[in-house]
Amino acid sequence: QVQLQESGPGLVKPSETLSLACTVSGVAISSSYWTWIRQPPGKGLEWIGYIYYDGSTKYNPSLKSRVTMSIDTSKNQFSLRLSSVTAADTAVYYCARVYSSAWYSDYWGQGTLVTVSS
Amino acid sequence: DIQLTQSPSSVSASVGDRVTITCRASQDINSWLGWYQQKPGRAPKFLIYASSSLQGGVPSRFSGSGSGTDFTLTISSLQPEDFATYYCQQANTFPLTFGGGTKVEI
Numbered sequence: 524q525v526q527l528q529e530s531g532p533g534l535v536k537p538s539e540t541l542s543l544a545c546t547v548s549g550v551a552i553s554s555s556y557w558t559w560i561r562q563p564p565g566k567g568l569e570w571i572g573y574i575y576y577d578g579s580t581k582y583n584p585s586l587k588s589r590v591t592m593s594i595d596t597s598k599n600q601f602s603l604r605l606s607s608v609t610a611a612d613t614a615v616y617y618c619a620r621v622y623s624s625a626w627y628s629d630y631w632g633q634g635t636l637v638t639v640s641s
Numbered sequence: 642d643i644q645l646t647q648s649p650s651s652v653s654a655s656v657g658d659r660v661t662i663t664c665r666a667s668q669d670i671n672s673w674l675g676w677y678q679q680k681p682g683r684a685p686k687f688l689i690y691a692s693s694s695l696q697g698g699v700p701s702r703f704s705g706s707g708s709g710t711d712f713t714l715t716i717s718s719l720q721p722e723d724f725a726t727y728y729c730q731q732a733n734t735f736p737l738t739f740g741g742g743t744k745v746e747i
Contacts, residue, residue: 567728567742570738583736625675625690625732626673627675627730628685628687629696631686631687632684633684634684
């Protein structure tokens with residue numbers, strides 16, 4: 524069974540870099556595309572970007588200048604870095620697997636709340 | 642970016658009711674639309690892809706339809722576990738975008 528688990532600091536200071544990892548179990552990370560999605564408290568969902576096992580990426584243009592995704596196939600893990608954070612980046616961050624046939628997300632991690640505050 | 646507008650933003654219903662949620666896209670997305678269910682404090686659950694295809698394990702009381710710009714999610718007979726917020730998502734064009742959500746409440 525496919526499982527994903529986010530990990531990383533729950534509190535980040537303004538102007539610093541948010542770093543999260545997603546550990547995948549039950550399937551090889553080389554088998555799919557992987558994605559990050561976030562949800563500010565009480566609000567809707569925002570797609571951040573995707574990464575493939577070969578390192579290719581695509582980011583949301585609204586965040587592109589600040590986002591970096593990476594992948595470590597040896598650890599079956601992929602990561603998100605978001606630089607120069609502000610309070611507007613406070614959100615629950617989800618990692619997810621991209622559905623095999625199209626750009627939906629079929630398996631999700633439980634999500635991790637990241638608060639940006641001094 | 643493609644904007645997805647869901648209506649209503651919330652709906653009050655009872656167990657056994659038929660509930661319909663609409664998602665309208667700002668441009669033609671063919672049938673590249675999915676639906677998710679989210680309960681408080683939980684990750685979204687993938688329900689429907691390609692407008693009308695049920696993901697494995699999703700009860701048959703859920704159905705989707707539409708193409709182009711207008712889509713619907715219907716729950717034929719609402720069950721207690723269906724009270725949640727529902728989101729549509731377009732998979733036609735990057736950046737991928739979601740609707741604002743529809744809360745189904747008692």
